[in-house]
Structure formats: C-alpha cells, structure tokens
Amino acid sequence: MSGTSGAGANGGTGGADSPAARLQALFEGHRLTPTQRRIAHSMVRRAPEVPFLSSVELAELAGVSQPSVTRFAVALGFDGYPALRRHLREVTPPEPAAGTDDRNEYQQAVLAEIENLRHLAEVLADPAPVAEAGRLLAGSRPLPVLGLRAAAAQAHGFAYFAAKVHPDVRLLNEGGTMLHDRVGAAVRAGATALLCFALPRHPREVVDALTHAKEAGLTVVTVADSAFAPVAKVSDLLLPAAVGTGLAFDTACAPMLLGRVLLEAMCDDLPDAQARLEEFDAGAVARGLFVE
Incomplete structure (x- = not known):
C-alpha cells in the first residue's frame, strides 16, 4: 500500500480489541492492490457482520467481483475465502444475548463515537506522525486545505482556525474544473504541502486532485476514515480517524478532533502563533466582535 499510514493503521471503529481493530491488524503488513484495499475498507466498515458473509455477499458489499474476494483472502495468507471467514469467526467474540x-x-x-475517540487517543500515544504533519503544514506558504462533500465541513473548520495563526491558508471546498487550477495556483505561489480531509463516500475528484497535487510536487497530508481509504495511495502521510456508521449519515467526531490536534501541532511549529492569536483577540475586543 503506497503512502505513509501515520498515527497507526487502525482507522476502524471501536477500541483496540474491537472487530474493526482486529481486522486492521490482520491487514497490516500486506501490500494490497487498490481493489483489495477497497475490500479491506468495506470489511472494516461492516466489521461485526463480516465473519458471517459469503464471498458473494462481501463482493457485493465492496462492489468487486467474487474472484477478487478469493484473491484477497489468498493475499492475506489463507487458502481461500472460507479459511479467512473461519479465522474471523474464531477470533470474533459472541454477540450479547x-x-x-x-x-x-x-x-x-x-x-460508538466514544469508542472511536478512545481509539484515537490510543493511536496518539505515538505523537510523531502528527508532529511531522504539523511541521509540514506550518512550513507551507500558502497552505491549501482540501475537503469536498462530506469532508467539506472538516476542511472549513480547520481552515477557519488555521487562518488565525498561519499567514496564508487557502480553503478548497468546491470541486469542479477549477479545482486543479486552484491547486496549481497554490504551487506557483510557493506551497509545499496540502492538507486533505477525506471521508466516505470518497469523491473521485478528491483522488484526482491529490494525484495532481503530488505530480505538482506537493507533500500530501490526509486525514481519512481508514488507512485503507481510496486516498491512501495518493497521500504521503495518512492519519486515520474512524467515522461512526450507526446512523443514517456517518458521524465524524474523531476526524474533527484529529483536525484540532493537527492545528495544535502546526502552532507548535509557528513561532509567532501566540502573537497572532493575541493580536486577533485584541482586535476582536476593540471591534466588539463577540458577545460576552
């Protein structure tokens, strides 16, 4: 799997002993094709029921062919999908009565979201990937921040706060034919890194934009819902934070919090960050910007 999966590879829901975490551990260390990453990602998102799915059902869930599921199981070291499913059943604790x-x-x-946050806390026990991401973002002038569709709110929130301490933040939250132009303009202005928020369902144009960004020489830092997300192959540093899937629409508390952690790490590498915050606060008081 190309790209660096920072902050641990476990981007699934639940704690360290959850079904999703056990699946992530099973996938670690294997070089997976894009189709196989798609299968892995689908399995993580539906981890509790995967041990009881047939190969045909899993293929339909992932949107791939049944032979692709068989090849995926073999790539993980099993004789075939039945052996993989048997293994998953053996390591899956029984459901509550x-x-x-x-x-x-x-x-x-x-x-479930509390478990996602608990797992993120465990992953952040190793702060090195986030610290590296903060250094890359702090050093980029300008700093483009990309997030489309479901991830647009995460990108907007990060950019709003980042602009208070970073001298030039450029929010890219609208797709279309202008997206590549705006990435190119950031590169010409001196950008060296791009931050992307990528959440399900993953828009094709995000993958295309990140491919263009890398080809243009940008270092791509991505916050995604899983280390097996489609953006993994076009990211230099991927930081996973699981989304909740228990409601009609996904919930993204962990990705939002990871974005705030990245802001903190970026501030640590901006020597004038505190001075900029104090200047903003003084101006806000003078303008009566906020209601006390």
Missing part, C-alpha cells in the same frame, strides 16, 4: 442491551440506536451511536 438478545435483550441484554436495551440502549436505543441514538445511545448506541454516541457510545
């Missing part, structure tokens, strides 16, 4: 958990779906979604 019916009626033992009376929490409603809203509570369960919140608890």
